[in-house]
Amino acid sequence: MSLVAPCFDLGRNLGQRLTVRPSRACKPSSSPVSRSFASFSPGSSSRWLRSWPIRRMAVNGTHAVNGVNGTRSKHDISALKVNQSRLMDAIHSGCKYGAAHRYGDDPVETGMARLSLNDADKEVRDWFMGVTASLNCKTTIDQMGNMFAVRPGKNPKAPPIMMGSHLDTQPTGGRYDGILGVNSGLEVLRVLHENNVETEGSIGVVNWTNEEGARFPMMAVSSGVWAEAVSLETAWNLPEVSPGDDGHRKTMKQELERIGYLGSQPASYKAFPIAAHFEVHIEQGPILEAEKRRVGVVKGVQAFKWFEITVKGRDTHAGTTPFTARMDSMLCAAKLIVESNAIAKKLGGLATTGILNQQPGSINTMAHTVTFTLDIRHTEDAKLAEIEETCRSEFARIAEKESEKGCKVEWKELVDSPAVNFHADCVAAVEASAKEVCEDLPMTADDGQLWKYMISGAGHDSCYTNRRCPTSMIFTVTKDGISHNPKEYCSPEDCAIGAQVLLGAVLRYDKLRAERGDLA
Ligand SMILES: [Zn+2]
Secondary structure, three states: OOOOOOOEOOOOOOOOOEEOOOOOOOOOOOOHHHHHHHOOOHHHHHHHOOEEEOEEOOOOOOOOEOOEOOOOOEEEHHHOOOOHHHHHHHHHHHOOOOEEOOOOOOOOOOEEOOOOOOHHHHHHHHHHHHHHHHOOOEEEEEOOOOEEEEEOOOEOOOOOEEEEEEOOOOOOEOOOOOHHHHHHHHHHHHHHHHOOEEOOEOEEEEEEOOOOOOOOOOOOHHHHHHOOOOOHHHHHOOEOOOOOOOOOOOEHHHHHHHOOOOOOEOOOOOOOOOOEEEEEEEOOOOHHHHOOOOEEEEEEEOEEEEEEEEEEOOOOEOOOOOHHHOOOHHHHHHHHHHHHHHHHHHOOOEEEOOOEEEEOOEOOEOOOEEEEEEEEEEOOHHHHHHHHHHHHHHHHHHHHHOOOOOOEEEEEEEEEEOOEEOOHHHHHHHHHHHHHHHHOOOOOOOOOOOEEEEEEOOEOHHHHHHHHOOEEEEEEOOHHHOOOOOOOOOOHHHHHHHHHHHHHHHHHHHHHHHHOOOOO
């Protein structure tokens, strides 16, 4: 895909039709989480743009601050800084587990092959447990192996703000997709820990299981179970794509058990409610780099639909059948693919054919049947519908009028994933933080703005969390826009920018929820 290489696509396996209909934003419901943010007035957000009192927790557990009896001191957000070298050490330390595909001499010049629930995934999970324990977090594991590490705040009973992403990778993956998001969250916790900051509510990090869907073929399946968009049984019974050494395909549940990460906590937002979810992720596309910007404030995820198109013609001899007598399904399919590209370009979207098959497959015989996939995308649902409608009418016209004696075109819808709109409060928190972080950076963008609103071209765990709690994402620069590749790269400076924006966004949201009484 030209815009953004997907981190995952919901329901990628073609045999399985998946309709994904996330809410436009989190709807008020009877859950305590939803009630609390439904009552918030967006107009108050300007008050928390820059500074507020941060309560520092004395080592002895009382709330004495700066040696003054129990009073609060006012700290600017900019006083708290992530530690770039510590962040990078952590990223590369965790990447010991599953490192693969060496491309250079430096020890960190490898990609990753840490497929979900394999031995390397177990090792990095153990590493995550050790890190979060050292930061005084309580870590719980649910029935999907999702790991929730929570650092208690002043009001520990309220649902935590979670910073989440994933530690599994593609078989030829890199060191940043997902990994940067989890490590950014851990670095935020380290900053809070070393500064003895007591947040209003609890704050934590979540490692979602099998986001990539590379081993168990359903993307973001475990955040999907948490959101109750995917059933536990469906997820548990997913067989791995390739059989193991013993010739058997293990299920997710079997592998969760084998590596010791089948938790007892129900995998549900009801058992583990989240106040808000923030995810740092590499952009996976070329836009920030091309525009010389440093950070993306992600407002949502574009809509997409997948189809399998079948073109039926007639198999006849290549040498004896004149053009006027042909029903050439391959020629017809080629014209349809070219047309889909033109339609998507005209309407500001994307169209991609990734799979094409034909029968019978002979050099001197026309194909009687061609099937191809069509992936169409747009940031707006209405525009996506227009792309689909235009493709349907033009495909019918081309098949009938421009394919000699004509072919038949059949459509089968495989996936329908409407646009996701992240929550305004979370987007505002990320934006305020991004603006502040960018103030201290050298100006490189032609228009004088180092941050940019973005719509994600790929799906993420945040698509599912957005159904159940306010969510937003932070994008970082990705070298040459390359991901799902061992050479995937985000510079140490850009990794730290992502983590710093996360820190500011989370603390702003923590302040907001206290101000509006979520924690009362
Ligand atoms: Zn990812």
